[in-house]
Amino acid sequence: MSNIEKNKWVITSAWPYVNAIPHLGNMIGSVLSSDIFARFCRLKGDEVVFVSGSDSHGTPVAVAAKKQNISAQELALKNHTIIKDLFKKWQISYDNYTVTHSLTHIEFVRNFYKDIQRNGYIFEKEIESLYCEHDKLFLPDRFVEGICPHCEAENARGDQCDKCQKLLTPLELKRAHCVICGEPPVLRKTKHWYLDLPKLQDELDSFIKQNQLIPQNARQMCLNSISEGIPQRAITRDLEWGIPAPFKGAEEKTIYVWFEAVLGYISAVKEWAENIIKDPSKFDYFWKDPKTKTVFFIGKDNIIFHLIIFPILLLSYNKDKSNGEKLILPYNVSSTEWLMFENEKFSKSRGVGIWIDEALEAAPLDYWRFTLIYNRPETSDTSFLWSEFENNIKTLNDNIGNFIHRTLTFIDKQFNGTVPHKLEFDEIDKKFIERINSISYEIGESIKAFKLRKALRDIVNFGKEGNIYLNEKAPWHLIKKDKEAAGNVFNICIQAVYAFGILLSPFIPGTSEKILSYLNVPTSKDLKWDSINENAVKEGLKIKKPEPLFQKLDVQEIQDKLQKLKEQKSNVGGKELVSYDDFKKLDIRVALIESVEKVPKADKLYKMSITLGAEKRTVVAGLAEHYKTEELKGKKIVILANLEPRKLRGILSEGMLLAAVDGDVVSVLTPDKNIPPGAKIE
Ligand SMILES: [Zn+2]
Ligand SMILES: [Zn+2]
Missing domain, CATH: 1.10.730.10 (Isoleucyl-tRNA Synthetase; Domain 1)
Structure with a gap:
């Protein structure tokens, strides 16, 4: 056997966006499929390095962080840890699952682009770009949506149309609007650094034509794109969150996320070699040996980026480099169609689908x-x-x-x-x-x-x-x-x-x-x-006492569990939903205010004696700036009656008065019919 040369693989799965927990559709699209392939190759005795990571830069993360009012870095690194842990629980056998906000990646990307610039594939251009006057920022990529100029789909994004898969630039969109505030943007001048994609069009064409392994549909999609002519594309963005562009004069700009995330396939192996197995030579051993096979597990929307943009980046980097210095071109891709959920698109907001964290609990x-x-949606979309x-x-x-x-x-x-x-x-x-x-x-x-x-x-x-x-x-x-x-x-x-x-x-x-x-x-x-063969298990071997391998699946039970989990976690306007059982725990009652007095040395507080019919209590409430004592005396109000008593200014408050609050306006709730104190609110 030793005379047979082993295959050498770099196996990768598409980088999930760090701002969302993956759902089952994301899982099967690339992550799980790549894991099966990697595990298989290892069993075959091949040499394998299996990598991926969280895509932490770019507009989706910046937009999400803005909405949550936290820094993009905080959001990215927090979510990366969560996703990494979930993949571990799904037994995805990555050799390195990293994040694009790692030092190794950032440094690698910056050096990579300096090389490409030296090789003459980068030029500068002043352009007009979309700018939101309301949010005071340029609107790159996903900061802007509008109508697709090719297929008329609504909500096409500034970088790509989901419906026809065509790559777009924000200016091509019809009726563009800012995704943060919804306002139409204006044009403003800015300078950007471009990758001269057309310069490498012929080399790319022959790469695709020579690589017969690439699945037919993906090849055809690429060849069509090439024959339509590949446009020059800006690789810098007026966006704070990202990898700082390494070009002179571009200090304020970052690299467009798609032009750096794909390089993560390379830097993740570098990081693995240097930091995990501590053998830096293994980086060249995998990425610079023409015998290595690289394979990319992706969803069908990622074909263009992996078979056009990524190879072009590699070709422009490799120019004038000798063999042994060159990074290898893609060997193959495995792209899947979509997985739907009960024939609908997965949607967090509409609660359609199962997410990989809750699946494990159910x-x-x-x-x-x-x-x-x-x-698996191998040749057409399938549905869970x-x-x-x-x-x-x-x-x-x-x-x-x-x-x-x-x-x-x-x-x-x-x-x-x-x-x-x-x-x-x-x-x-x-x-x-x-x-x-x-x-x-x-x-x-x-x-x-x-x-x-x-x-x-x-x-x-x-x-x-x-x-x-x-x-x-x-x-x-x-x-x-x-x-x-x-x-x-x-x-x-x-x-x-x-x-x-x-x-x-x-x-x-x-x-x-x-x-x-x-x-x-x-x-x-x-x-x-x-x-595996007819003699793999020898006679005389002692086996262990067996137990049934699988249990019958009670789908109803799983659905109930998932429903409970969703109730625990679901959000409405950023607040947690409570179940009806939770609500029933609250004892809310009508009370009559019998007397009111100011709390000494507390400008805002009143001490009130109230009656709930049979029972009298003391309640302290911050109403002194909103009501005169005589306005409250004799009023029927609503209180939360089973709240733990607590001391305010030395006075024990035995309930919480309910009031509507809007800015400076405070209005106590009061029943609009004659109803006795002690009546329950339900
Ligand atoms: Zn379209
Ligand atoms: Zn805006």
Whole structure:
């Protein structure tokens, strides 16, 4: 085996925006798919570095931070930590999940652009740009929305139209408006630094044409864009939040987020080499060796940036560099279509969808991983459906769970937990053994072609074949007359159990570990994809006492849990929603004010004696600047009656008076009908 050269991979997933927790659609689009591929390559014995990170710069983060009234850096780094932790919980096996606001990345990007400028691909130009007079800032990219000039879609963003995927500039938008205040912007002069994309058009064209691996639809999209002519694009922005542009005279500007985030694929490997494995030479080893294969897992809206902008950046950097100095061009991309949720678009504001934090609290991780891949939007948009989720897990259990459990319990009970030995094979045995011997190759070919959905479905089918084999051989009858013949069947079945342990490992690693632990196989780096065969498990091996692998999925229960989580977390105008049960805890009652007096040495406070019918209380309230004592005496008011009593200026206040407040105007609530003190508000 040692004479076969190992593949060397840089595997990446698209960088999620740091201002939102990813939802299931984001998860399957790039993150989970790339993890499966990386895990597979490691099992094949390839050298892998698997990286991604949080995209922390750019207008979406700046806009979100502005709305929340905190600094963009604070928002970005806080959310990055949350997302990184969630990916860990989803068992995404990144070698480095970093953030574009890291020192390594910032320094790398600045040096990279200095090189490109030296190579003659950067020029300056004064242009007119959209400016919001209300917010006093330029409106780059997503700070502005309007109507798409190509497809007339509304709410096209200043950098790209979601509907037709075309790249845009803010000035192309029709009826543009500022996303912060909604006002139409004005034109104002500003200077920007441009990347001379047309200069590299021919080189890009031949790169795309030569790379036959790139999926047909993506290639075609790129070739169309190239033949339409690639425009020059500004790489600087009048935006505070971002990587400071390294060009002389551009000190106030930052680099457009899309022109630096893609470079994170490179800097994340640099950071990994320098800071994580502490072997800086590994950076060149991966990114500057033409034998390395880079693969990018992205959503379909990202194709242009990965196959046009990114290669052009690399080509302009590589100019005049010798081999060994050049950064390698993309080897392949795997782009997915959209995942919908019950046939709707995911939407936080409308509460449509499941987010990756709440998913983990509602059902076991491997159920989510399984169902997402099982319905991966590989060739067309798919939808997460509750009914399918339930069916998918049932399919997993019926075909794989049952086969494994039947095999292990039989060996446990009938053979004292010891793998029995084999006999001569008959035709039925041979047929199933052939499957065992060929399954890893077959599934591997699908994964290599990024057909993850097919791969997983074929693994499930293999489970189906296992059950058919068992039923055909009926060892539970066989054992009554010929124990050795029954043992032979289970020697074969245990090889298939081992196969599932390996085959499922990229997809549902937790389950795989459990399966292999029954066979006392340590789940270490030494697991090998190609170790699956008819002799993988030796006779005489002691197995562990099995338990069922999967539970029946109660979709209603999961939906209830999610609903509860949403209630706990959901926001209306930035405030937490309370449930009806929460509201019921409040005891709000009508009270009659019997007497009012000023609290000595407190300008604002009144001490009031009130009655709730049977019960008298003292309440202190800050009303002295708004009501005269005689205006309050004899008034029926509304109080929160079960609030913990607290002392104000030495006086114990036993309730809170409710009032409407608008700036300086304070108005106590009062019932508009004659209703006795003590009446409950509900
Ligand atoms: Zn459009
Ligand atoms: Zn504005």
